[in-house]
Amino acid sequence: MTDPSRRSFMRSLGVLAGSAAVLSTAPWLASCSADKQAAVTGERARIALIGTGSRGQYHLHNLKLIPHSEVVALCDIHQPHLDEASQLFPEAKTYTDYHALLDDPDIDGVIIATPLGTHARITLDALDAGKHVFCEKAMALTLDECKEVYERYKQCDNVLYYCMQRMYDEKYIRGVQMINDGLIGDVVGMRCHWFRNADWRRDCPDPSLERLINWRLYRETSGGLMTELASHQLEVCSWVTGKMPSKIMGMGDIIHWKHDAREVYDTVNVVYKYSDGRTISYESLISNKYNGMEDQILGSRGTMNLATGLYYLEEDNSRSGIKQLLSSVRESVFSAIPAAGPSWRPETADAYIPHSILDGVTHVNNGQSTIGADHDGSEDILASFCQACITGERAVNVVEEAYSATALCLLGNKAIEEGTTIDFPDEYKIPYMKF
Amino acid sequence: MKASTDYYHENSMFHASATEVMGTRLDMVILGIDRAKGDLLWQQCRERLEQLEAVGSKFKADSETTAVNRAEPLSIVTVSPLFGQLLTEAIGFRQPTRGCFDVTLGSCSAVEFRSPVELVVPASGLTIDLGGYLKGRAVDDMMAVLKSGGVTDAFIDFGGSSIMGIGSHPAGKGWPVSVTDPYSRRVLATFSLRDASLSTSGNTPAYNGHIVNPATGRIVSGNRLSAIVAREALVAEVLSTTWLVADEQLRREILPQFENVYNEFVYN
The missing domain is CATH 3.30.360.10 (Dihydrodipicolinate Reductase; domain 2)
Structure with missing residues (x-):
């Protein structure tokens, strides 16, 4: 069952995204409009999680509340975390090598919740494998890695999100609009x-x-x-x-x-x-x-x-x-x-x-x-990513902001x-x- | 709700102030009254506010409205008689306002009561926002409390946008209030409230995008402000919201549906 409080908030994000003034403040919400949310009803993005530690499991709990997502694969090199995650999604395939996971053609998007030092490498490999990517912040451990990821993103058509959740937090969106x-x-x-x-x-x-x-x-x-x-x-x-x-x-x-x-x-x-x-x-x-x-x-x-x-x-x-x-x-x-x-x-x-x-x-x-905290925008940016895995629509400026x-x-x-x-x-x- | 009271002996003036009530603040000033009577009437008003909030506030996680908004489509929710009464009354404004005032944001016609205390949630789910309705209802109910307590002169200000003047200011007739453009701060109109209520709706620089046109689901944006003076606060509330989304022709159609509307305007 979908958590009703979530459902009503997604609805309010859709209303927000219907306002031209809000979109000028937060153009990345363009892909969250009520019409676009409705368009994916009944469809499900096939999602894999790489990194099943505490933050990864936080995302898994949120994914349970996102009706247009289906967790199909889990990966970690630390078996106890992988086992914990597997208990949340017993049907999902498990991997200890993310390369093998990326070879699976039945995955639309991957969530990367691994240590920062691995963000760039896994992101690049996932984009090269044709996957849509949602990565935890920060973008990478070095400026050179950031530049490499950014340039690869500009060259490909894949969706790439970074979990800069304040960008999807209603009070931040409204607050920045008031400042503007x-x-x-x-x-x-x-x-x-x-x-x-x-x-x-x-x-x-x-x-x-x-x-x-x-x-x-x-x-x-x-x-x-x-x-x-x-x-x-x-x-x-x-x-x-x-x-x-x-x-x-x-x-x-x-x-x-x-x-x-x-x-x-x-x-x-x-x-x-x-x-x-x-x-x-x-x-x-x-x-x-x-x-x-x-x-x-x-x-x-x-x-x-x-x-x-x-x-x-x-x-x-x-x-x-x-x-x-x-x-x-x-x-x-x-x-x-x-x-x-x-x-x-x-x-x-x-x-x-x-x-x-x-x-x-x-x-x-x-x-x-x-x-992670409840209702801090993390669920919404993740829901938006899952929707993007279905539509292929990129969120404007999210990578640039990250x-x-x-x-x-x-x-x-x-x-x-x-x-x-x-x-x-x-x-x-x-x-x-x-x- | 956090509340405090003051008393001014030389003017026999009682002032109650509350914050965190229906998401905003409330001030009530009563003249010609002793402190004990003021406290008693305020206590009665406060109890009524708490009742209305427990049922209708969307800001309280444990209100009945929140529970109904969270209910699964097609489920049957047991509600209190007060909830049923308030929702029925609120929905009743949809027809005379030609759909411009709709506390369910477009789902009114799908709302069905299986019994006075059993609500069937429509297949599309239900989002009830009693906001303006509830404030208007509260002001009218507080006025009834004050009048039944023998009060002849009082002033109620609920969130700056729902105001009632009972009787008169001691130095004149009625209670003069002015409405200003929140953007330019220019005075747009001045009204005298004597047993009458003023409601204003609109966007402000600080709060823009909270008004949704139920017919289109779109946010009403830009600098637009409406003001209604009517005998009842509830009617003033309903119409000030309606006036923001209805065009001039529709407003002329709607106005005769309501009695005791003393003044109205829209500022664009």
């Missing part, structure tokens, strides 16, 4: 952070499996906090500004989780500067979670906090109307009380009033799960390592980027 509509004035800067207090380790039953299970902690397989966390948030900054920063500087270190053999930083601070002087201030650490996760877009007239689904106005008129009415009674002044909208007389705010991007209750990811965000993450790490301000290298610029 001028709600917070000129965007003057961005502050993004992601804080957790956990060692980022997974239980490892055998020391020989350490680098496989805890791949996030080692540089041969991971870019650490920048690729695993910042990639989502930096994508949002590119999305909002439509531009790329031209200079990057940063610092990072292992300050708390010193007592294992990890190689990636447990704290990073990176500043990205645009050619017009604006900056993104990015900060992440995993030994204090007080500040949680936030994506703040700072405007001359307000602040959009996309992660929490709230915005705040510098001059907030929303509450002064009723105060004006109370004053008019107390002072016996008979004058029209402005209603309906922002006409209320400005007041000197002693505190910012939170306003919801989406009216009513919304799903907010506090950023503490190391696997490339841009990954480049910023990798350059952030490079800036930290070099200890200098670096320029965005010309050889990694793509036509999509505006500086």
Whole structure:
């Protein structure tokens, strides 16, 4: 049975995609329109999953809720994970070598949920095998790999998605649209952070499996906090500004989780500067979670906090109307009380009033799960990919956004390592980027 | 719902304020009343709001509306008598508005009650959004509470878009309110509410794309605003939503179907 809450959300994504204003903000939703969703009714994309660890299994649970998908194959080199996944989809064929899986002609699309260091190789092999591909972020471990994947994508006709789920999260879509509509004035800067207090380790039953299970902690397989966390948030900054920063500087270190053999930083601070002087201030650490996760877009007239689904106005008129009415009674002044909208007389705010991007209750990811959150857009981007496996329709700009965000993450790490301000290298610029 | 109250002795003025109620906020000002009476009436209003929310709010995961929206097509859902009454009343506005006000976004004709408390979900599923209807119903019900408590002068503001004036402001006749263009902030019209309700609908810079034309399923976009003044808040709500999607000719056809509509306009 399809989860009804899912079904109704897909419906609302279809309604969203029917709005020209929304499509100008999020052109990749063009393939999600209600008409296009209806067109695949009764059809099923044959999906294979490569990488059946925690994130892969998260996708499997979501696939169970996507009626136009059928999981036909599973692959992992770690047998216990493969067995767990197989319990979720007992009918699916199992593989321990992804090459053999890619040889199967009865597979339309593959989901790659393997360690970052393997993303590029498997993506390239899958595209060469004629499969449509959905890959976890970040795009790849190195800029050269990103460029190679990007160029291969441009040369082929296959569908390629990266799990940049904020691009399919309704509160982000609406929030960015509000920014484009001028709600917070000129965007003057961005502050993004992601804080957790956990060692980022997974239980490892055998020391020989350490680098496989805890791949996030080692540089041969991971870019650490920048690729695993910042990639989502930096994508949002590119999305909002439509531009790329031209200079990057940063610092990072292992300050708390010193007592294992990890190689990636447990704290990073990176500043990205645009050619017009604006900056993104990015900060992440995993030994204090007080500040949680936030994506703040700072405007001359307000602040959009996309992660929490709230915005705040510098001059907030929303509450002064009723105060004006109370004053008019107390002072016996008979004058029209402005209603309906922002006409209320400005007041000197002693505190910012939170306003919801989406009216009513919304799903907010506090950023503490190391696997994935419910209703954060992951299900929707996956549903969109499954639909694309049937129609062959690419999602506009998804690969370009993933490339841009990954480049910023990798350059952030490079800036930290070099200890200098670096320029965005010309050889990694793509036509999509505006500086 | 989070609520707080204030009392201004020198003006015998009671003010109740609530947030997180039907996805928005509510203010109620009562004049010529003592604190205890104000608290009592507010408590009664609050109970009614909670009842309506438990049944009809799409923002509450445990409301009856949410349960019906999640029900499988062709299943039979047991609902409360209040839910049946509200949905029937809400659906009843479809015909006089020529389909422009449809709380089921186009599935009205397929809704079938097997008994007053048993709803058959249509084959296409059901998406009920009682939003505007529920706010209008709530304001009318609160007015009834206040009038039965002997209140003669009061002002209710539900989310800035559904406003009722009972009696008068102490310094004049009625309660003067102005409607402004949310984009330019220019005052578009001023109304005096005396035992009357104002409802406005439309897009704002902050909230664009929430109004769906039930006939086409398309979002009403752009800078469009409607305002209706009527005796009943519910009628004002229904018509302000209708006025956003109906053209001029259709509006002239629809207007005679409703009584006690004092003023109406659409601003494009």
